[in-house]
Amino acid sequence: MTSAIDMPSPAVPRLIATDLDGTLLRDDKTVSERTIAALAAAEEAGIEVFFVTGRPARWMDVVSKHVHGHGLAICANGAAVADLHADGKLVKVRPLGRDIALDAVRILRAAAPGTSFAVEMTTGIHYEPAYPPLHLDPGATVAVAEKLLREEAPGAGAPVLKLLAHHAELAPDEFLAVARAAAGDRAVFTRSSPTALLEASGPGVSKASTLALCCAERGISPAEVVAFGDMPNDVEMLRWAGRSYAMGNAHPAALAAATGRTATNGEDGVAIVIERILAGL
Known part of the structure; x- marks a missing residue:
């Protein structure tokens, strides 16, 4: 080139x-x-x-x-x-549907044990205790992803923009390949960080x-x-x-x-x- x-x-x-x-x-x-x-x-x-x-x-x-x-x-x-x-x-x-995000969390927990998650919503980011936040957000809720994605009633929660997944041991491209192979039919997985930090968006997004x-x-x-x-x-x-x-x-x-x-x-x-x-x- x-x-x-x-x-x-x-x-x-x-x-x-x-x-x-x-x-x-x-x-x-x-x-x-x-x-x-x-x-x-x-x-x-x-x-x-x-x-x-x-x-x-x-x-x-x-x-x-x-x-x-x-x-x-x-x-x-x-x-x-x-x-x-x-x-x-x-x-x-x-948005990324919460049901799709929950499926992705479940699948990645099994495919890549040790994965930690964060959820980016229209109102801000929330993350699991093990997730290494790039920027501390005083307004963030810290809880397991399943709780972060749970709604009191359908449609009651803020729209989810993307799911973030981090792995402390896998190489970035290896982690991306694992995620796409395991859950690529559910969400769009990509990465932009030099670390093993993946970003998942809704289908076609x-x-x-x-x-x-x-x-x-x-x-x-x-x-x-x-x-x-x-x-x-x-x-x-x-x-x-x-x-x-x-x-x-x-x-x-x-x-x-x-x-x-x-x-x-x-x-x-x-x-x-x-x-x-x-x-x-």
């Missing part, structure tokens, strides 16, 4: 879809001045920019001020669309499928989209977009899915491609 610098300038797109962690963001979770300028220039040229991430809406503050125009971001691997101009208000939710819905609402075809990503949760989006770029630091699955390759997130790989697109106008 050639690098982005060796490739001819891509055709002018109508929409740029970019992952955040490991892609648009540097390793210190900031956005470089060069990238900020490239995003603003793309919007000024009439190209919409969508942030498409595994992060929940409440963790979008790092880029919220860089969303112009529509103000929308696709969060939680496609389970939610948030309006960042309205403090992350969710305008579209594609992914970054790609929600991006496709948002594009269809705007009359934008896959051929008019340029996408960027670096991890397995970006694979479907990279395949769906007419032109896609895996980062120089990307997982092999993302590299295989993309039509091109750019520099690493620390080298402003997204900005390099955007600048080349705009230079061709």
